[in-house]
Amino acid sequence: MNRIILSLVLILSLTFGSKGQESFDPDELLGQARTLILAGKYQEGRKIAFRALDKYPTYADILILVGRSYAWEGKNDSSSIYFERAIISSPAYADAYSGFLDNLFWSDNLPKADEVLKIAKSNLGDPLPDPIAYRESRLLYFREHYEEAFAIAKPLFDKGYSQEGILGYMQNLQRLLNTNAVGATYDYDTFYGDIASWHTWSVYARTRTKLTGAFIARVTQSSRFDRFGTQFELDAYPSIGKNGYAYLNLGGSGASFFPKVRFGASYFHNLPKAWEVEGGYRYLGFTTATHILTGSVGKYVGNWWLNLRTNVIPSSTSTGTSGQFTARYYFKSAEDFFSIQLGTGVSPDEETRDQTQLLNSYRARLGYQHLVTSKFMIYGFTGYSRDELSVDNFRNNLNLSVGFEYRF
Secondary structure (H helix, E strand, O other): OHHHHHHHHHHHHHHHHHHHHHOOOHHHHHHHHHHHHHOOOHHHHHHHHHHHHHHOOOOHHHHHHHHHHHHHOOOHHHHHHHHHHHHHHOOOOHHHHHHHHHHHHHOOOHHHHHHHHHHHHHHHOOOOOHHHHHHHHHHHHHOOOHHHHHHHHHHHHHOOOOOOOHHHHHHHHHHHHOOOEEEEEEEEEEOOOOOOOEEEEEEEEEEEEOOOEEEEEEEEEEEEOOEEEEEEEEEEEOEEOOOEEEEEEEEEEOOOOOOOEEEEEEEEEEEHHHEEEEEEEEEEEOOOEEEEEEEEEEEEEOOEEEEEEEEEEOOOOOOEEEEEEEEEEEOOOOOOEEEEEEEEOOOOOOOOOOHHHOOEEEEEEEEEEEEOOOOEEEEEEEEEEEEEEEOOEEEEEEEEEEEEEEEO
8 A cells, every 4th residue: 555655656746847847938948049049040049949839839029039030041931931920929019020021021022011011000000110110111112212211211210210220221212312412522632831732622413313323423623733633523323233232433634633534333232230341443544554443341330330441453563552441420310420531541532632642641531521401411521641652751631621512
């Protein structure tokens, strides 16, 4: 009898002990799965998430996490399954719609994104939560309805809505919306008595076409070395796909301190997590032609835009290099900013400095741009550089630049 009772007690203790080991906290498992998935360990993280979903199949946060993990791997169909489950289990949960729409944008499934947005509007009401409103703007952008997209995104940006990449998105929209404008700049360069000061004036007009994107015609005139010269240029910024655009430049001049012919081309591509990369080529037709390879990497971090550019000048004797680091802090709009630039060498896109006469250059530059009204913008920059003309022969240069733009 005692043996029977002892056996029953042992069986019961093992049974309840086993059940105790099988019970778990789904929130704790969600945290473990999220840590692994955010570290790029998608399969390991999903194994933990699936354990939780076996007992809690309608846990929306876990369904969304699994859906995003599949989307980040490019497995868009699998991702959609879990977002659909999340919306069914929690139809008033905005995160499910945000993740689903992101996945559909990445897979270029805009018709399905339209359907999901309609369901979100029906279930979430008006006004839409900020994350859903932002994605509505993105959907309009992908359909090339730029004015409507900007009308939704601007209030979000103005009130400080925190979304990775929103600053770059706003800049891209403004680039696409800026249709007609005229502007002028003036540059003053003083060299502390080494040579006479330079005076440079530039006027430009901008419009927009479907083929060229922004299209700019510019005339630059400069007084240097007791001579006067004029340079003519055309710029274009055509869009290439949803995440890229190009820069094209063509110009010419009869002045010795401007290139007789100049040409430039770059491609800019927007990457996930607010990164932007660029690669390009510049040709400067002075007495001896100069070929320049240029590339840059940019990153939007909150209200900051950080960019590192490198220029390489191939040569049969020696290869020249230059580099610039630029940081901009944006204020109430994507066109109001303070900037600082540190660099060595000369950028191939600079208009006011004669690159053929410099060996090395070190510079610092500060600037501010302000959109006074929706139609009128002003800006000013100042910089100091120390230019090497020959071994042990340096020239100090202080540059002041001001300008305005009127849009219509």
